[in-house]
Amino acid sequence: MLSYQHVAVDLLKDAVRIDVHAGSQVSPIWVGDGIAGSAAAILDGQGVGRRIVVSSPTIWRHHGDRLVRALGPLEPILVPDGERFKNLQTVSRVYEALIRAGADRASAVVALGGGVIGDTAGFAAATFLRGIALVQIPTTLLAQVDSAIGGKVGVNHALGKNLIGAFHQPAAVLVDPQLLGTLPRREFRSGLYEVVKYGMIASRALFDRVARDSKALFARSPDALLPAIIESCRIKAEVVSQDERESGLRRILNYGHTVGHALESVTKYRRFRHGEAIAYGMLAAADLAVARGALADVERQALAKVIARLGPLPPVADLPIGDVLQVIRRDKKVVAGKLHFVIAIQIGATLTLDDVTEDELTGVLERLGLSR
Numbered sequence: 001m002l003s004y005q006h007v008a009v010d011l012l013k014d015a016v017r018i019d020v021h022a023g024s025q026v027s028p029i030w031v032g033d034g035i036a037g038s039a040a041a042i043l044d045g046q047g048v049g050r051r052i053v054v055s056s057p058t059i060w061r062h063h064g065d066r067l068v069r070a071l072g073p074l075e076p077i078l079v080p081d082g083e084r085f086k087n088l089q090t091v092s093r094v095y096e097a098l099i100r101a102g103a104d105r106a107s108a109v110v111a112l113g114g115g116v117i118g119d120t121a122g123f124a125a126a127t128f129l130r131g132i133a134l135v136q137i138p139t140t141l142l143a144q145v146d147s148a149i150g151g152k153v154g155v156n157h158a159l160g161k162n163l164i165g166a167f168h169q170p171a172a173v174l175v176d177p178q179l180l181g182t183l184p185r186r187e188f189r190s191g192l193y194e195v196v197k198y199g200m201i202a203s204r205a206l207f208d209r210v211a212r213d214s215k216a217l218f219a220r221s222p223d224a225l226l227p228a229i230i231e232s233c234r235i236k237a238e239v240v241s242q243d244e245r246e247s248g249l250r251r252i253l254n255y256g257h258t259v260g261h262a263l264e265s266v267t268k269y270r271r272f273r274h275g276e277a278i279a280y281g282m283l284a285a286a287d288l289a290v291a292r293g294a295l296a297d298v299e300r301q302a303l304a305k306v307i308a309r310l311g312p313l314p315p316v317a318d319l320p321i322g323d324v325l326q327v328i329r330r331d332k333k334v335v336a337g338k339l340h341f342v343i344a345i346q347i348g349a350t351l352t353l354d355d356v357t358e359d360e361l362t363g364v365l366e367r368l369g370l371s372r
């Protein structure tokens with residue numbers, strides 16, 4: 001069970017502050033409707049010096065004005081967006097722009113974007129001059145509840161995803177649901193599956209909220225969005241505070257990710273948005289748990305119902321089970337021979353298994369509808 005002893009202090013009016021504790025560092029997350037407009041005050045309070053914004057042309061077109069209003073006139077570093085640009089070449093472009101802009105150790109990178117921009121700009125901040133301050137202003141739901149929090153930054157290598165990276169806790173994260181107004185529905189939905197994940201691992205109330213408020217959530221109503229985002233951020237902050245380097249507890253965040261990652265990998269990251277693959281992964285984990293008698297079937301059905309309500313998922317029927325198993329086997333090698341498979345034993349509570357067999361996984365993938 002998670003406790004919230006570390007988190008939640010109100011600072012700004014109408015905003016919630018949630019702290020991530022990493023070693024002796026405190027990395028605050030501010031969540032509030034319109035909070036991006038208070039960026040200057042928050043960054044001043046955090047002692048963040050000169051701000052250099054890194055974003056993408058698309059995101060800057062939508063939200064650049066807002067940031068200029070908040071921070072004053074600025075010349076952003078714009079890099080192309082999309083998973084295939086999350087690489088060292090883009091990082092190199094950011095370094096170059098930082099040098100040309102005269103960035104020094106007192107400067108801060110402000111990453112305005114989804115997980116791709118946050119991870120890439122974050123890695124540049126973690127390594128430029130052996131590390132300068134990073135501020136995250138996430139613009140996708142996935143980034144607001146997940147990737148901007150916890151200090152993992154990095155890029156892909158031609159031989160694999162997220163192979164190059166660092167831990168670099170942001171000096172501040174500003175989570176403003178107003179930025180989600182322009183997000184395409186499919187991207188938004190992808191983030192909602194991660195919210196469902198937080199519900200599955202730590203909060204029945206959050207799970208029920210997504211089920212109940214799905215319409216208002218898709219309408220981006222702040223009344224529905226704010227509590228769901230705040231609760232998700234709290235859960236992530238609490239888990240990271242207890243286990244920054246993923247030696248144990250942080251693994252529960254990987255609920256649905258063993259099968260999810262494998263589905264993304266076998267389709268070369270082209271078919272699924274990340275959250276969609278995780279939705280399948282959660283269905284697989286729930287099925288495995290039911291098969292072991294560890295989860296009541298009504299709970300699995302409740303999960304399946306919420307996932308179905310949020311919208312259609314790309315098909316999996318053509319994907320060979322053998323290919324998926326091969327990726328999972330490779331993952332397992334990466335973690336010293338043991339596959340840590342997280343299951344929910346009820347909505348809101350987890351258990352990590354390290355004895356899941358290939359036969360079991362085969363059964364699960366068959367029932368998920370993959371091909372033999």
Ligand SMILES: NC(=O)c1ccc[n+]([C@@H]2O[C@H](COP(=O)([O-])OP(=O)(O)OC[C@H]3O[C@@H](n4cnc5c(N)ncnc54)[C@H](O)[C@@H]3O)[C@@H](O)[C@H]2O)c1
Pocket residue numbers: 056058059062081082083086113114115116117119139140141142143146147148149150151152153154162179180181182183184187190274
């Ligand atoms: N660091 C971590 O802990 C962590 C955790 C989870 C995921 N990730 C990473 O996050 C990445 C995925 O992030 P993502 O899902 O945010 O995708 P993304 O960054 O690719 O953004 C998705 C799309 O939405 C567009 N977009 C972003 N914000 C917008 C807005 N407000 N309005 C309109 N369009 C907008 C982007 O231009 C892009 O085309 C992956 O690379 C993944 O590895 C990292």
Ligand SMILES: [Zn+2]
Pocket residue numbers: 146194257274278
């Ligand atoms: Zn994820």
